[in-house]
Amino acid sequence: MIIAFINQKGDPAPWRDVLTEEVPGLDFRVWPDEVGDPAEIDIAVVALPPPGLLKTFPNLKAILSMWAGVESMLRDPDLPRDIPIGRLVDRAMTRDMTHHVVHWVLHYHRDAHHYAEQQRAGKWQSIPYPEATDRRVGILGMGALGGDAARALANLGFTVAGWSANPKSIDGVESFHGTNGLTPFLERTNILVSLLPSTPTTEGLINRTTLAHLPAGAYFINAGRGGAVVDDDLIAALDSGAMARASLDVFRTEPLPADDPFWRHPKVDLTPHVASHTTPRTAGREVAEDIRRVAAGGSPRNLVDLDRGY
Amino acid sequence: MALLFGGYLADIHDPDVWRALLRRHLPDLDFRVWPDGVGDHRDIEFTLVHDPAMGELKRYPNLKAIFTFGAGIERIMKDPEVPAGVPVVRLVSVDMVNRMTEYVLYWVLHYHRDFHRYFAQERQAHWEKYRGPTTAERRVGILGVGELGADAAQKLIALGFDVAGWSRRPKSIEGMESFAGDDGFLPFLARTEILLCLLATTPATEGIINARTLAALPKGAFLINPGRGAHVVDDDLIAAVDSGHVAAAALDVFYQEPLPATHAFWRHPRITVTPHAAAWHAPEHAAEHIAHNIRRILDGKPPHPVVDHAAGY
Numbered sequence: 001m002i003i004a005f006i007n008q009k010g011d012p013a014p015w016r017d018v019l020t021e022e023v024p025g026l027d028f029r030v031w032p033d034e035v036g037d038p039a040e041i042d043i044a045v046v047a048l049p050p051p052g053l054l055k056t057f058p059n060l061k062a063i064l065s066m067w068a069g070v071e072s073m074l075r076d077p078d079l080p081r082d083i084p085i086g087r088l089v090d091r092a093m094t095r096d097m098t099h100h101v102v103h104w105v106l107h108y109h110r111d112a113h114h115y116a117e118q119q120r121a122g123k124w125q126s127i128p129y130p131e132a133t134d135r136r137v138g139i140l141g142m143g144a145l146g147g148d149a150a151r152a153l154a155n156l157g158f159t160v161a162g163w164s165a166n167p168k169s170i171d172g173v174e175s176f177h178g179t180n181g182l183t184p185f186l187e188r189t190n191i192l193v194s195l196l197p198s199t200p201t202t203e204g205l206i207n208r209t210t211l212a213h214l215p216a217g218a219y220f221i222n223a224g225r226g227g228a229v230v231d232d233d234l235i236a237a238l239d240s241g242a243m244a245r246a247s248l249d250v251f252r253t254e255p256l257p258a259d260d261p262f263w264r265h266p267k268v269d270l271t272p273h274v275a276s277h278t279t280p281r282t283a284g285r286e287v288a289e290d291i292r293r294v295a296a297g298g299s300p301r302n303l304v305d306l307d308r309g310y
Numbered sequence: 311m312a313l314l315f316g317g318y319l320a321d322i323h324d325p326d327v328w329r330a331l332l333r334r335h336l337p338d339l340d341f342r343v344w345p346d347g348v349g350d351h352r353d354i355e356f357t358l359v360h361d362p363a364m365g366e367l368k369r370y371p372n373l374k375a376i377f378t379f380g381a382g383i384e385r386i387m388k389d390p391e392v393p394a395g396v397p398v399v400r401l402v403s404v405d406m407v408n409r410m411t412e413y414v415l416y417w418v419l420h421y422h423r424d425f426h427r428y429f430a431q432e433r434q435a436h437w438e439k440y441r442g443p444t445t446a447e448r449r450v451g452i453l454g455v456g457e458l459g460a461d462a463a464q465k466l467i468a469l470g471f472d473v474a475g476w477s478r479r480p481k482s483i484e485g486m487e488s489f490a491g492d493d494g495f496l497p498f499l500a501r502t503e504i505l506l507c508l509l510a511t512t513p514a515t516e517g518i519i520n521a522r523t524l525a526a527l528p529k530g531a532f533l534i535n536p537g538r539g540a541h542v543v544d545d546d547l548i549a550a551v552d553s554g555h556v557a558a559a560a561l562d563v564f565y566q567e568p569l570p571a572t573h574a575f576w577r578h579p580r581i582t583v584t585p586h587a588a589a590w591h592a593p594e595h596a597a598e599h600i601a602h603n604i605r606r607i608l609d610g611k612p613p614h615p616v617v618d619h620a621a622g623y
Contacts, residue, residue, distance in 0.1 A: 097423070100423065126586070132412065255437035273439070
């Protein structure tokens with residue numbers, strides 16, 4: 001097997017270590033310097049490949065993404081459409097995402113932001129709060145990440161529902177789906193979590209109209225993609241007091257520009273896209289497993305549906 | 311059947327609220343409030359007390375059980391005149407355990423994932439990512455593995471952390487490494503990056519988190535204390551945080567509560583103060599627990615859980 005490693009930002013060394021250890025005999029070539037004859041490349045292992053690049057490898061058997069999100073790659077008009085594309089699903093990344101979500105749900109559930117303000121004011125005052133079962137958490141996007149976060153939150157006693165394009169069955173998690181399910185899902189949700197990927201159908205899904213269906217004083221946690229949110233509509237809902245607070249990890253432009261109003265908004269808690277990240281040590285094993293499958297004539301496990309966009 | 315209510319901290323424990331809640335479960339309960347409503351001392355079979363005065367409890371000859379709010383246990387245990395053989399029943403409810411575990415998970419995740427640094431960065435509009443150890447590599451250590459410690463350990467293990475516990479005697483919890491006794495203490499600290507204190511206060515544990523203990527932790531460790539304020543030597547903790555040996559601390563309990571306005575903890579940039587709010591007894595759940603135990607005692611069964619007089623908790 002000959003692979004081309006295409007990642008303009010990341011260091012190839014840890015990937016080379018883990019992939020060559022996991023797949024003996026692997027010929028690991030870093031694009032652009034080591035590629036050699038493009039016709040020899042069997043598999044492209046990619047993160048943010050430049051548009052038009054992938055079509056230059058005439059004998060590709062598969063494209064494997066080092067990232068969970070593939071939206072930027074799918075915008076390549078020259079992307080070969082007949083080659084299977086595998087998306088990274090890494091349990092360590094899933095776990096990281098779940099921890100990020102659980103942290104923020106607990107943060108709002110237990111009024112950590114109020115206590116921080118009280119400490120600055122030197123004020124000693126307990127704030128009553130409901131039992132977890134009386135907090136209704138709603139997760140937008142119920143793929144591998146959403147399902148894992150939903151189970152973890154349900155395990156802590158929260159009342160959890162999920163919304164996705166198609167119905168999902170998870171023990172103890174109420175399922176809403178499709179356009180008709182969105183409004184009732186929002187109406188029952190105190191803490192809204194978006195794990196939506198960026199696709200044409202999720203673009204701007206969280207906007208003035210959808211936010212207005214949330215009950216008064218709701219919280220919003222976005223760890224999916226920035227494109228799902230209409231920023232000005234979210235800020236308006238926070239400013240009016242209709243919504244209590246928002247935790248944002250993803251943005252339309254990253255790094256978030258220094259003059260973006262989110263930075264200094266008193267009701268926005270901001271993190272620099274850290275909910276989940278690719279670690280070569282764990283992700284490399286997942287990519288290696290797909291390389292072995294392709295070498296044996298099979299397909300990657302988590303196939304991207306080009307029409308669905310993820 | 312008379313119960314004496316000693317709501318010394320009336321702002322927290324309103325007798326009218328407790329009377330109504332307990333009568334919901336025990337309609338015949340004769341609910342008396344100390345000190346004016348005691349009546350004939352011989353009538354009193356149960357007490358529900360918060361930090362009773364020394365010697366007070368021996369004045370009730372027909373006492374069948376002493377129910378106590380958490381903070382009262384230490385005083386009762388130090389009182390040489392507490393009638394022998396009368397069980398001291400602790401307030402434990404699933405609800406209270408859940409609330410404590412929420413607090414613990416929040417702070418472990420907070421430090422594990424560098425949120426304390428991101429919060430500081432946000433104020434400067436600074437975008438920088440940190441990559442610490444993975445969850446499986448992150449070593450959490452729990453001092454005190456009773457009901458609260460055991461639940462926290464199980465939930466932390468379920469989230470994927472590397473969890474150890476230290477207690478007087480070894481404890482068996484699936485997936486948790488158990489350290490015990492004096493010999494186990496330093497090895498437990500040496501492997502612990504996030505130290506969580508859920509000990510009960512006894513003479514043996516007072517000041518257990520001191521300069522020597524903190525120095526035994528690896529550099530950059532975190533402390534989370536929702537147990538009892540008397541466990542921590544405040545000045546030693548401040549020195550350890552100032553030196554950077556301890557990266558940050560979340561404290562919910564203090565030697566003196568409310569924490570005095572002049573205390574250095576309030577304004578320390580790497581110490582978080584919450585007002586003894588990690589867990590509390592929702593009165594409706596606690597009343598159910600008390601009523602359940604009163605019925606058990608009247609049926610001739612032992613109450614649960616009772617304080618072990620020898621161990622002091």
